[in-house]
Amino acid sequence: MNLSYKLVAFSALILAGFSCGQKQPEGQQAPAAVVVTTHTLVKKSVTGLDEYPATLVPLNEVEIRPQIGGYITNIYIKDGQEVKKGQKLYEIDRSKYSASLQQAKAQIQIVEANLAKSEKDYDRYKRLDAQDAIAKQTLDYAQTEVQNAKAQLSAAKAQYESAATDYSYSVLVAPFDGTIGISQVRLGTQVSPGQPVLNTVSSNNPMALNFVINESEIPRFTRMLKSEDNPDSLFTIKFSDGSVYPFTGKFTTIDRAVGRQSGTINLRVQFPNPDRDLIAGMTVNIQVLNEDIGEQVVIPYRAVTEQMGEYFVYVVQADNTVKQQNVILGTQIGDDIVVRSGVTAGAKIVVTGIQKLREGAQITEQTATK
Numbered sequence: 390m391n392l393s394y395k396l397v398a399f400s401a402l403i404l405a406g407f408s409c410g411q412k413q414p415e416g417q418q419a420p421a422a423v424v425v426t427t428h429t430l431v432k433k434s435v436t437g438l439d440e441y442p443a444t445l446v447p448l449n450e451v452e453i454r455p456q457i458g459g460y461i462t463n464i465y466i467k468d469g470q471e472v473k474k475g476q477k478l479y480e481i482d483r484s485k486y487s488a489s490l491q492q493a494k495a496q497i498q499i500v501e502a503n504l505a506k507s508e509k510d511y512d513r514y515k516r517l518d519a520q521d522a523i524a525k526q527t528l529d530y531a532q533t534e535v536q537n538a539k540a541q542l543s544a545a546k547a548q549y550e551s552a553a554t555d556y557s558y559s560v561l562v563a564p565f566d567g568t569i570g571i572s573q574v575r576l577g578t579q580v581s582p583g584q585p586v587l588n589t590v591s592s593n594n595p596m597a598l599n600f601v602i603n604e605s606e607i608p609r610f611t612r613m614l615k616s617e618d619n620p621d622s623l624f625t626i627k628f629s630d631g632s633v634y635p636f637t638g639k640f641t642t643i644d645r646a647v648g649r650q651s652g653t654i655n656l657r658v659q660f661p662n663p664d665r666d667l668i669a670g671m672t673v674n675i676q677v678l679n680e681d682i683g684e685q686v687v688i689p690y691r692a693v694t695e696q697m698g699e700y701f702v703y704v705v706q707a708d709n710t711v712k713q714q715n716v717i718l719g720t721q722i723g724d725d726i727v728v729r730s731g732v733t734a735g736a737k738i739v740v741t742g743i744q745k746l747r748e749g750a751q752i753t754e755q756t757a758t759k
Contacts, residue, residue, distance in 0.1 A: 422750075422751040422753040423745045423746060423750055423751070423753070424752070424753045424755065425703075425741060425745075425753070425755070426739070426741040427705055427737050427738065427755065428688070428689060428740045429735065429736070429737050430688060431686075431687075431734055432684040433687045434683060434685075435722055436681075437685075437719060437722075437727060438625075438676040439677045439679050439720070440676050441601065441675050442600065442674060443598050443673055444598070444600075444671070444672055444673075445667050445668065445669055445670065445672075446598070447591035447597065448592050448596070449564075449567065449591065449592040450591040450669065451565075451590050451591075452586045452589050453478060453586065453587045453589065454584070454587065455479075455558075455581065455587065457486065457559060459559070459580065460481065460482045460578065460579050461480070461481060461577060461578045461580065462481065462483075463480035463576075464479055466569050466572075468569070468570070471567070471568050472566070472567060472590065473566050474563055474564065475562050476562060476563045477561075477562055478563060478569065479560070480560050481580065482559070483556065483559040489552040490549070490552040492552070493549035493552040494549055496548065497542070500538065500541045500545045504535070507534040507535045508538075510534065511531040511532055511535050515528065563590055564590065565590070566592065566593075567592040567593055568593055569588055570590070572587065574587050594661060594662040595660060595662055596667040596669070597641075597657050597658070598626065598660060598673070599657050601651075601654070601655055601656070604647045604654060607643070610656060623677060623678045624660075624675060624677055626667075626673050626674070626675060626676070627673060627676055633676075634660070634666065634667070634673075636662075637660075638658040638660040638675075639658060639659050641659050644656070681720040681727045685729075686732060687728070692739065693716070699715055700717075700718050701715055701716065702731070703739040703746055704732060704736055704738055705736075709751060709753075710750060710752070711748070711749070711750055711752055712749075714732060716728050716731030717729045717730040739752070739754075
């Protein structure tokens with residue numbers, strides 16, 4: 390009887406101990422809510438601009454090179470001066486070319502005199518031949534002399550044209566209205582055909598701006614170029630100091646082909662340049678209006694997370710949990726960014742504390758200041 394009592398007591402002790410082992414320790418609770426800052430979305434009036442690095446280039450630009458040899462005897466322009474089409478720029482010593490021109494002119498006169506004599510002789514021999522007063526061979530010789538004189542006259546005129554061309558090349562003139570650069574030669578410099586470059590003339594107004602886009606953007610710009618409703622206000626220039634050029638540009642050209650290695654293509658926009666603020670070779674940013682115009686949903690950019698090339702925000706649910714929502718982003722404006730789809734005005738998203746969150750996490754929210 391005593392043994393049975395002990396066995397019962399021992400069993401009760403084991404059961405009690407097992408029960409105590411399974412009991413939830415005091416103080417252990419469900420995971421604590423994550424403290425986050427939230428922001429309620431509203432629509433804002435925005436003007437979406439895409440920016441691309443660009444280079445200003447003149448529509449016309451020509452290197453001034455000599456086409457004859459000699460010494461520079463006159464420079465008619467100052468460095469950086471605006472010039473008009475046909476205005477004198479440089480003069481190469483003309484004495485040799487003037488003499489060649491006069492010689493060619495005199496040769497024409499000699500040949501013309503010989504031709505006149507040959508034609509008179511031929512006419513006289515024709516009359517005599519009609520009377521059978523001369524041999525036929527004499528008439529043939531006279532006719533040949535006329536033909537030779539005519540050929541000599543053609544050659545003399547060609548020589549004159551060549552001499553006149555060389556003479557005209559001794560004065561170099563501006564091929565169009567524009568601005569002349571800094572002269573690369575001085576008075577007395579000896580030059581030869583093609584060498585060296587004397588100067589460069591470039592047109593000023595309008596000025597072209599070239600920029601590059603990825604081939605994925607080609608359909609957008611092609612539609613823009615073909616559209617009849619293609620306002621000039623789509624394109625503006627932003628200078629390196631942050632200022633914006635007061636005139637807008639006209640989209641004119643998409644290059645003929647995509648670069649095989651780069652996967653990009655060149656585009657061109659023309660801008661008026663009445664005050665010569667745009668200078669060839671300047672590097673600027675071209676701003677292009679995009680679809681983010683007017684009232685748009687704007688969120689703080691810091692609320693966005695990226696995973697595998699996709700963008701997400703955490704949206705607060707009614708039970709104070711969060712849901713990870715995929716969004717399509719638009720133009721970044723300062724510290725904010727336009728959301729084109731994924732969330733709507735009135736939704737509440739997490740702005741700070743994102744790194745501690747996961748899908749369905751419980752939160753304790755604070756309201757952001759913006």
